[in-house]
Amino acid sequence: MRIGVIGGGPVGVECALRLRMLGHTVSVYEAGRIGQNVREWGHVRMFSPWSLNRSEAGSSLLRDAGVALADGEQFPSGADYVSAYLMPLVREMRGDVRMCEHTRVVSVARSGILKSEEIGGGARHGSEFRLLVEHEGNERNETADAVIDAGGVWSQANWAGIGGAPVPGERAMGERIERRVPDLGQCRERYAQKRVLVVGAGYSAITNLAGLLALRGEDAPTQLHWVTLTPNMPYQLIEDDPLPARAALAALGNTLAGDDARVVFHGGVGVSAFEERRDAVRVRVEPVCAEGVASEIVVDEVLSNTGFRPDTEVTRELQVHHCYATEGPMKQAAYLLAGSGDSADCLAQVAGGAAVLRNPEPDFYIVxxxxxxxxxxxxIRLGLEQVDALSELVGPG
Ligand SMILES: Cc1cc2nc3c(=O)[nH]c(=O)nc-3n(C[C@H](O)[C@H](O)[C@H](O)COP(=O)(O)OP(=O)(O)OC[C@H]3O[C@@H](n4cnc5c(N)ncnc54)[C@H](O)[C@@H]3O)c2cc1C
Incomplete structure (x- = not known):
C-alpha cells in the first residue's frame, strides 16, 4: 500500500520504519523538521530513559548500520533524542521512505466519496485518500491507500481561562502569553528581573517554574506567581517512582505550593480576565473551590501551561469518531477512561492493542x-506499542 504518515515526530518516524519493513511505500509529511515538537523543548532532559524511547526495530537498524546507541538507563535531553536517534533513523531510511519536511497536511478526504456517504465502510474501502499538502506556500494533492495521523497535539494549546475557554482579553494577548516550555536561559531578557505568572499544574508548568527559579541572582524574576485550579499539593507522588526526574518535579511542585517564599501560590483559582496595559498585564483570578481567593495579579510576563488538544480539522472530511470529552478517537478514549484514566502514573498505562486503533474510516488510524x-x-513508549499493533492491523505490503 501507499501509506501517508502525518507528522515526523517520534511516533510518525517509528511508523514509517515499521511500515517500510513490511514492504509498504511510505511518505511522511512533517510540517517543520523531523522531531519538530521535541526540538522545541530540546533543552529539557527527558524523564523517561533511552530504553523507553527507542523501539527494537529502530535500535537494530542503527546497530546494524554501526551507529552507537547510548546507554538505555541514561536520560537524554529532547535535543539528544532527536540528534542521536530520530535523525540517524531517518538517514538510514533515506531512499526507502519519502520524508517531506516543511510540508503541512492541510486536509485529508476520500476521492469521490463524501464524509456523509457509505457510512463506516462499503465503497470507502477501495477509494483512495486525497491529501492537500502545503510546502513553502505551494499547495498540491497527494494520494494514498492508507493514512496514519501521528500529528501530535503540540500545535494547539488550551486556553488559560477558567473552564478552558478564552476569557476576556486572552485572545488579544497573542504571543504575550508563552504557552510552551521555552529555554529560559536563552530568553533571559524576557524574564530576568520581571514579575512572572505561571498558570497550570502539569509537568510543563513545574518545569517552567524550575527554569525560572534557576535564573538566579540578577536574572531572577522579582516576583513569581503560580495559579492552579487545585487548592494545594497539585502533584500526586508515586511511591518508589522509577522515573526520578518526574519524582523531583512533583516534589518541587508540592513544595512551591506549600509555604515557600520563592513563589506566591494561588491555589483553587482560575484566570477570569487578562488586561494588557503598556507596562504590565493585569490578571484577574476567581475561586473555583472553597479554598480559592479572588485577586488581581499584576505581572510583566505570563507562561500558560494548561495542556494541548488535537487538531481535528485536518481529518474533518473523514468518518472519525471523536470522544466528546477528550477529542481523542473514541475507542482509544473509552479504553483510557475505563482503564487507567485516574492514574497519575503514565508508566502504568498500556496501549490498548489493535482493537482500539480501529475507527469507522477504513485504513485510517490515529496514533x-x-x-x-x-x-x-x-x-513515547506507548507510541511504540501502538506501532506494533498498527503493523498487525496493516499487515505486509
Ligand atoms: C517538556 C516536555 C518533556 C517531555 N518529556 C517526555 C519524556 O521524558 N518521555 C516521553 O515519552 N514523552 C515526553 N514528553 C511528551 C512527548 O512530547 C510526546 O510523548 C511525544 O512527542 C509524542 O510523539 P508524537 O510523535 O505522537 O507527537 P509529536 O512529537 O508532537 O510529533 C508530531 C509531529 O507532527 C507534526 N505535525 C502536526 N500536524 C501536522 C500536519 N498537519 N502536517 C504535517 N505535520 C504535522 C508536528 O510538527 C510534529 O513534529 C515531553 C513533553 C514535553 C513538552
Whole structure:
C-alpha cells in the first residue's frame, strides 16, 4: 500500500520504519523538521530513559548500520533524542521512505466519496485518500491507500481561562502569553528581573517554574506567581517512582505550593480576565473551590501551561469518531477512561492493542500523542506499542 504518515515526530518516524519493513511505500509529511515538537523543548532532559524511547526495530537498524546507541538507563535531553536517534533513523531510511519536511497536511478526504456517504465502510474501502499538502506556500494533492495521523497535539494549546475557554482579553494577548516550555536561559531578557505568572499544574508548568527559579541572582524574576485550579499539593507522588526526574518535579511542585517564599501560590483559582496595559498585564483570578481567593495579579510576563488538544480539522472530511470529552478517537478514549484514566502514573498505562486503533474510516488510524486527545499521559513508549499493533492491523505490503 501507499501509506501517508502525518507528522515526523517520534511516533510518525517509528511508523514509517515499521511500515517500510513490511514492504509498504511510505511518505511522511512533517510540517517543520523531523522531531519538530521535541526540538522545541530540546533543552529539557527527558524523564523517561533511552530504553523507553527507542523501539527494537529502530535500535537494530542503527546497530546494524554501526551507529552507537547510548546507554538505555541514561536520560537524554529532547535535543539528544532527536540528534542521536530520530535523525540517524531517518538517514538510514533515506531512499526507502519519502520524508517531506516543511510540508503541512492541510486536509485529508476520500476521492469521490463524501464524509456523509457509505457510512463506516462499503465503497470507502477501495477509494483512495486525497491529501492537500502545503510546502513553502505551494499547495498540491497527494494520494494514498492508507493514512496514519501521528500529528501530535503540540500545535494547539488550551486556553488559560477558567473552564478552558478564552476569557476576556486572552485572545488579544497573542504571543504575550508563552504557552510552551521555552529555554529560559536563552530568553533571559524576557524574564530576568520581571514579575512572572505561571498558570497550570502539569509537568510543563513545574518545569517552567524550575527554569525560572534557576535564573538566579540578577536574572531572577522579582516576583513569581503560580495559579492552579487545585487548592494545594497539585502533584500526586508515586511511591518508589522509577522515573526520578518526574519524582523531583512533583516534589518541587508540592513544595512551591506549600509555604515557600520563592513563589506566591494561588491555589483553587482560575484566570477570569487578562488586561494588557503598556507596562504590565493585569490578571484577574476567581475561586473555583472553597479554598480559592479572588485577586488581581499584576505581572510583566505570563507562561500558560494548561495542556494541548488535537487538531481535528485536518481529518474533518473523514468518518472519525471523536470522544466528546477528550477529542481523542473514541475507542482509544473509552479504553483510557475505563482503564487507567485516574492514574497519575503514565508508566502504568498500556496501549490498548489493535482493537482500539480501529475507527469507522477504513485504513485510517490515529496514533501517538494525538490518539490520547487532551490527556497528557502519553509517553513515547506507548507510541511504540501502538506501532506494533498498527503493523498487525496493516499487515505486509
Ligand atoms: C517538556 C516536555 C518533556 C517531555 N518529556 C517526555 C519524556 O521524558 N518521555 C516521553 O515519552 N514523552 C515526553 N514528553 C511528551 C512527548 O512530547 C510526546 O510523548 C511525544 O512527542 C509524542 O510523539 P508524537 O510523535 O505522537 O507527537 P509529536 O512529537 O508532537 O510529533 C508530531 C509531529 O507532527 C507534526 N505535525 C502536526 N500536524 C501536522 C500536519 N498537519 N502536517 C504535517 N505535520 C504535522 C508536528 O510538527 C510534529 O513534529 C515531553 C513533553 C514535553 C513538552
Amino acid at each position: 501517538g500523542a494525538k490518539s490520547y486527545g487532551r490527556s497528557s499521559a502519553f509517553l
